[in-house]
Amino acid sequence: MRLKSSVFVYSSPTIVLAVLCVAIIWQPNMASAQGVQTPPSLQNNASAPQTAAADPRGSIGGGQLPRTANQEHRVYDLRPYTGYLTKHDHPEQAIVDWVLRETGTDVWFTAPFGFLSADRDQLSVYHTREMHEMIAGVVDRFVAGEKDPQVMNLRVMTVGNPNWRSRAHLMMQHVPVDSAGVQAWLLSKENAALVLNMLRQRTDTREVQSLDMITYNGQTEKLARTRGRNYVRNIKPSPAGWPPYEPETGEVEEGYKLSISPLLSTDGQTIDCVINASIDQVDKLKKVQLDLPLPNAQVHRAQIDVPQVVSWRLHERFRWPSDMVLLLSCGVVASPERKQAAVPLLNMEMFTGTTAGRADALMFIEFRGRASENLTTTPLAPQIATGVGGSNRGRY
Known part of the structure; x- marks a missing residue:
């Protein structure tokens, strides 16, 4: 340790004041000798090379987007x-x-x-x-296309026998379809009216739905008509103790769901349309007998139902002139509309477990232009089919 001392003398006629200032200066080599280390924050590491640790989640691209294909x-x-x-x-x-x-x-x-x-x-x-x-x-x-709401007329019909094609064949232009079992035709609006009139004259034709759906260019609209059908899915012990067992019921949703997304060309002459449709129907309830034990060593006999469901799906994109009508046939499938008995007590389905429901399901889709130029009355509001969550899977 070295000491440096400095003496400052102030003099006056009557007093002399001396101030002795002693400054103790610690030399770095002395601090090292006693094991005292300089804190890391005070160390000068400017000359030390910096090494970035590898990030397991990925590397930084230097702020430049790849341009391998002149993007x-x-x-x-x-x-x-x-x-x-x-x-x-x-x-x-x-x-x-x-x-x-x-x-x-x-x-x-x-x-x-x-x-x-x-x-x-x-x-x-x-x-x-x-x-x-x-x-x-x-x-x-x-x-640059249409901004006003447009009208898409949808008409869903069922025909018991597909032989209606024999009379309408020459009035329809066939369109290729990728979905198995589905047929599509284009008709002029005049021929479409003739085919509709011919179908209405048949006794096996039923008009399930007919409405003017208000759509905006490119947006997706949804329509649904479903109902639940109850069945006995399980037999479980009764908490009351008597009767010893009680039925547990379930419900199968049957009917149809439809979503449609039309997109007009800029000049309005052509329309692209994505159609997603599904039909589910309980064709039959299979009866199964169960033998359940009782405390007195006897057997309790019960019956459960196993639904036999018939389903049909369509997810296609079509393009056609906007002044023509698109006709889709789903083939002879489960009818989307099951006729109810007029008198519930005479409903034989309760006893047979069967459903009379095989028909040729037809869908007419017609673009009618702007809503302001077509509707004189309030259109039927479609029942929106709501699903769980908002996932985009299956959208395309």
Whole structure:
């Protein structure tokens, strides 16, 4: 340890004041000798190389997007379309849906790198120039197309015998369909009226549903008509003790559900339409006998039901001239509308467990233009089919 001392003398005629200041200076080598280390925060490590630890979740790309295929980033203004749909939640989702239907989903999860993001005001896309041309065509059908609500007339009918085709064949133009068992035809509006009149003259024809559905260009509307059918699914011990067993009932929902998403071309001459339909019906209740033990060593006999359900599904995209009518036939399937007995006590289904329900299900879809030019009365409001959750799976 070394001491440095400094003496400051102040003099005056009467007093001399001396102040002795002693400064003790610790030398670094002395601190090291006694084992005192400099704190890490005070150490000068500017010259030490910095090594970033590897992040197991991924690496940082340096702020640059890959351009292996000359990708471009473009932003599309959606406000000319979404500004009209003030009562719709997330109207931009319809644009995303149709873009994915046009491009497919694989191109967004494989090379080359790209992304697609949307909010109510804009659609942000990063992809190749060819992909942008396709996307621009879809977006243009929304922002430069029809903004007013449109009318789609839907008519669901069942015909007991499919031989109606023999008279209507020459008035219909066949359209290829991918779904098994489904047939489709295009008819002029005049021929469609003739076929409808011919079907109404048959005794085995039943008109299940006929309504004018109000749709906005590209948006999806849903329609459903279902009802529950009860059955005995299990026999369980009775908590009261007598009778010893009691039935546990279940319910099968039967009927039809339909969702439709029409998209007009910019000039209104062509319409693309995604149709998703399902029919479920209990064809028969199979009876099963159960022998259940009793405390007195006897047997209690009970009966449960096993539903025999007939189902049919359609998920197709069609394109046709907007001045024509699309006719779909689901084939001879479970009838979407089961006729109820006029007098419940005479309902033989209670005893036989069967359902008379085989018919050729037909669906007429006609575009009628703007709602303001077609509707003179309030249209029938479709019953919305609500599902669990809001997942996008199966949308495309």
